[in-house]
Amino acid sequence: MAATYHQFEVVVVGAGGAGLMAALNLRGRDVAVLSKLYPVRSHTGAAQGGIGAALGNMEEDHWEWHMFDTVKGGDYLTDQDAAEILVRESIETVLELEHWGLPFSRTPDGKIAQRPFGGHTREFGKAPVRRSCYAADRTGHMILQTLYQQCIRHQVKFFNEFLVLELLVDSGRVAGVVALSIADGSLHVFHAKAVLFATGGCGRIYQITSNAHALTGDGMAVAWRAGVPLEDMEFFQFHPTGIYRLGILITEAARGEGGKLINGRGERFMEKYAPTLGDLAPRDIISRCIYLELRQGHGINGKWYVHLDLTHLGRDVIESKLPDITDFVRTYLGLDPVKEPIPVQPTAHYAMGGIPTDIWGRVVVDEKNRVLPGFYAAGECACVSVHGANRLGTNSLVDILVFGRRAGRDIVRYVSENDFPSLPPRSEENAEQWLARLRAAGNGSGGRRTSVAELRDTLQREMMDKASVFRDQKLLAEMDEILRELQQRYQEVTIQDRGRVFNTDLVEALELGFLLDCAQTVVAGALARQESRGAHSREDFPKRDDQNWLKHSLAYRTPGGQIELKYKSVSITRFQPQERKY
Amino acid sequence: MQVKLRIRRFDRERAPEPYWSEYEVEAEATDRVLDLMHSVKWYQDGTLTFRRSCAHGVCGSDAMLINGRNRLACKVLVKELGKRISIEPLRGFPVVKDLVVDQQAFFRKFESVQPYLVAPEPPPARERQQSPEARERFDDTTKCILCGACTTACPSFWSNPDYLGPAAIVNAHRFLFDDRDTGQEARLQVLNERDGVWRCRTIFNCVEACPRGIDITRAIGEVKKALLLRRT
Numbered sequence: 001m002a003a004t005y006h007q008f009e010v011v012v013v014g015a016g017g018a019g020l021m022a023a024l025n026l027r028g029r030d031v032a033v034l035s036k037l038y039p040v041r042s043h044t045g046a047a048q049g050g051i052g053a054a055l056g057n058m059e060e061d062h063w064e065w066h067m068f069d070t071v072k073g074g075d076y077l078t079d080q081d082a083a084e085i086l087v088r089e090s091i092e093t094v095l096e097l098e099h100w101g102l103p104f105s106r107t108p109d110g111k112i113a114q115r116p117f118g119g120h121t122r123e124f125g126k127a128p129v130r131r132s133c134y135a136a137d138r139t140g141h142m143i144l145q146t147l148y149q150q151c152i153r154h155q156v157k158f159f160n161e162f163l164v165l166e167l168l169v170d171s172g173r174v175a176g177v178v179a180l181s182i183a184d185g186s187l188h189v190f191h192a193k194a195v196l197f198a199t200g201g202c203g204r205i206y207q208i209t210s211n212a213h214a215l216t217g218d219g220m221a222v223a224w225r226a227g228v229p230l231e232d233m234e235f236f237q238f239h240p241t242g243i244y245r246l247g248i249l250i251t252e253a254a255r256g257e258g259g260k261l262i263n264g265r266g267e268r269f270m271e272k273y274a275p276t277l278g279d280l281a282p283r284d285i286i287s288r289c290i291y292l293e294l295r296q297g298h299g300i301n302g303k304w305y306v307h308l309d310l311t312h313l314g315r316d317v318i319e320s321k322l323p324d325i326t327d328f329v330r331t332y333l334g335l336d337p338v339k340e341p342i343p344v345q346p347t348a349h350y351a352m353g354g355i356p357t358d359i360w361g362r363v364v365v366d367e368k369n370r371v372l373p374g375f376y377a378a379g380e381c382a383c384v385s386v387h388g389a390n391r392l393g394t395n396s397l398v399d400i401l402v403f404g405r406r407a408g409r410d411i412v413r414y415v416s417e418n419d420f421p422s423l424p425p426r427s428e429e430n431a432e433q434w435l436a437r438l439r440a441a442g443n444g445s446g447g448r449r450t451s452v453a454e455l456r457d458t459l460q461r462e463m464m465d466k467a468s469v470f471r472d473q474k475l476l477a478e479m480d481e482i483l484r485e486l487q488q489r490y491q492e493v494t495i496q497d498r499g500r501v502f503n504t505d506l507v508e509a510l511e512l513g514f515l516l517d518c519a520q521t522v523v524a525g526a527l528a529r530q531e532s533r534g535a536h537s538r539e540d541f542p543k544r545d546d547q548n549w550l551k552h553s554l555a556y557r558t559p560g561g562q563i564e565l566k567y568k569s570v571s572i573t574r575f576q577p578q579e580r581k582y
Numbered sequence: 583m584q585v586k587l588r589i590r591r592f593d594r595e596r597a598p599e600p601y602w603s604e605y606e607v608e609a610e611a612t613d614r615v616l617d618l619m620h621s622v623k624w625y626q627d628g629t630l631t632f633r634r635s636c637a638h639g640v641c642g643s644d645a646m647l648i649n650g651r652n653r654l655a656c657k658v659l660v661k662e663l664g665k666r667i668s669i670e671p672l673r674g675f676p677v678v679k680d681l682v683v684d685q686q687a688f689f690r691k692f693e694s695v696q697p698y699l700v701a702p703e704p705p706p707a708r709e710r711q712q713s714p715e716a717r718e719r720f721d722d723t724t725k726c727i728l729c730g731a732c733t734t735a736c737p738s739f740w741s742n743p744d745y746l747g748p749a750a751i752v753n754a755h756r757f758l759f760d761d762r763d764t765g766q767e768a769r770l771q772v773l774n775e776r777d778g779v780w781r782c783r784t785i786f787n788c789v790e791a792c793p794r795g796i797d798i799t800r801a802i803g804e805v806k807k808a809l810l811l812r813r814t
Contacts, residue, residue: 101699
């Protein structure tokens with residue numbers, strides 16, 4: 001089947017917050033938005049607790065305080081030029097959302113309501129501050145809906161259920177993408193002047209995760225295979241409060257509203273580790289403390305979880321301010337958070353790393369931040385880096401909107417100044433061969449069957465054991481070896497569904513390939529980084545080492561499929577690194 | 583425990599007519615139906631096809647007919663259903679393959695009610711003010727995830743596929759009762775058309791089907807009332 005060719009000035013890949021925000025800022029240009037899902041199914045919709053902006057609606061607040069918290073939260077790996085943009089522009093962004101109709105919760109006097117969140121403080125760390133602007137515990141849902149509503153209003157063109165397989169590069173410029181239409185199995189070549197990746201994270205490399213099944217690192221892996229490095233992949237955030245065994249997120253807003261973490265001995269253990277912020281310390285710290293408690297046998301009844309206790313908040317607060325998580329707990333655990341504490345464990349949540357970009361969402365490909373013309377990235381798949389070694393709660397929603405918008409605006413400039421690059425001949429050839437191999441694999445060969453599920457189970461289980469909250473040289477080296485073997489076995493993976501129409505068996509096989517690549521970069525970065533910083537915690541190197549490691553990693557794919565690491569400097573403007581205590 | 587799944591299949595590349603497949607799956611009472619479907623897809627039959635993403639009831643991908651009721655496969659547990667579970671695609675949408683249905687017409691109807699804030703006045707420098715009471719007025723209908731469970735549970739929609747359906751009306755309601763919005767007139771016109779809100783016969787299937795607990799029939803009633811008040 002021959003590929004179908006399309007031409008658009010701009011192709012946006014991904015229809016979550018970052019992709020839609022970019023598309024809205026590209027109004028009037030010739031734009032196609034590709035998503036492997038249907039509209040409003042993207043994972044932005046699962047964000048719960050709020051979006052951070054120093055509006056000062058409930059108490060005094062300043063963007064400088066927000067910036068400090070973001071930099072300190074990121075354990076000083078945050079690029080401060082980018083963090084300043086993030087926090088300053090978050091204010092106008094939240095107001096713009098309100099102007100577009102987003103139904104924020106309100107204060108008694110009609111302003112956007114705000115609440116405390118982990119790591120967000122007043123006066124540079126003195127006490128928690130109410131900064132998170134929210135709509136109950138459905139803030140991401142409201143953002144995704146509002147952005148999609150605006151896209152309808154402005155008649156944005158969507159290609160739904162299109163999975164991007166390859167980034168096309170010609171003579172040093174991005175020229176488009178190759179995508180699979182899931183509905184009918186056809187290949188499509190999109191010729192474009194500019195391509196924006198807003199494809200989200202890769203949380204499915206881990207067994208216990210808050211991430212949707214769709215979050216398989218597609219954009220990261222596709223960019224990486226095209227020669228783009230991935231930055232800071234060793235930093236992966238575990239959110240402290242996932243529902244036990246399921247990993248479903250229980251928002252930090254539960255603690256923002258006064259919820260307490262309690263171990264098996266009935267202690268509020270966070271007071272011991274973070275005297276000032278306690279249960280509102282940043283996520284990396286709380287996740288580590290939960291692991292420490294669990295390892296000491298301080299889980300509930302000796303099991304691998306602690307309690308998140310909301311019972312003292314009362315039915316009204318719980319049901320009105322945290323209605324969705326209340327529903328989740330009742331549905332999936334069969335218990336009532338009004339009356340009983342919730343069993344929680346850390347859950348893989350967010351990739352701080354990703355495709356390196358500058359403050360305009362332009363993808364940069366080396367230590368000197370050389371731009372790859374025509375290629376943009378925003379949101380979780382990108383690394384600006386505003387989150388450094390650990391992202392603060394609420395800042396992902398800020399990130400997708402602020403940098404989705406900036407990318408959109410810069411693309412407008414870029415496409416007005418540039419013509420279409422030439423399209424490489426037979427652009428679909430690689431993808432065609434790849435799909436043909438997968439579709440034919442195992443057919444009468446008599447060889448052993450290697451199933452996608454089996455490899456993925458191994459990947460997720462082993463990553464959880466060897467490269468999650470705590471790491472060391474031995475475990476990481478083992479994981480590296482396991483990944484090599486999995487990559488080998490992936491070459492002979494087989495699928496059962498041979499059809500063209502809506503072949504999710506094929507889609508899952510492709511996604512597994514993306515996951516393996518992402519996991520490889522996580523482990524390579526983690527193995528090399530001999531220090532502990534933010535979410536990357538090496539038990540054999542427990543201290544932060546600014547002398548040697550205050551730098552971003554860049555993981556390149558060598559032609560042989562191995563990884564080469566390079567490093568680039570961190571932008572430090574207002575806040576010199578200091579010890580991180582809460 | 584062993585659970586027997588009976589799943590309605592359709593794959594036009596393999597057979598012209600739908601058929602049933604049966605699978606035995608080892609399950610725990612607290613497993614989601616989606617977990618069982620994954621167990622089949624990953625370890626028994628890779629051809630079984632369905633949509634899913636978030637797996638906890640917020641993305642709206644996996645609405646289907648489960649033991650005779652529209653539900654999200656990720657939000658219904660085995661203990662609610664017992665050891666025999668039947669799964670079929672949503673009724674009234676064209677089937678693409680197995681449990682995957684074509685939702686294009688559904689989304690076009692959603693778009694037809696102008697589901698976005700209409701407020702032509704330039705906004706203030708800060709947020710528009712809105713009282714908590716005014717915000718509460720349309721809270722229920724902001725929860726919609728466009729999964730299609732309500733519309734495909736509605737007998738009025740089954741008998742007349744041109745009917746706007748509950749989901750589109752819910753999304754119109756979300757803006758009609760938002761005091762920041764000034765687009766009522768155009769929206770009410772669409773709702774007042776022959777295949778608009780008056781096709782609702784207050785059967786309440788939609789309320790039972792909604793995985794977000796939206797009181798849909800009430801919202802539709804409020805839209806009808808707004809239309810009646812507008813006429814006088």
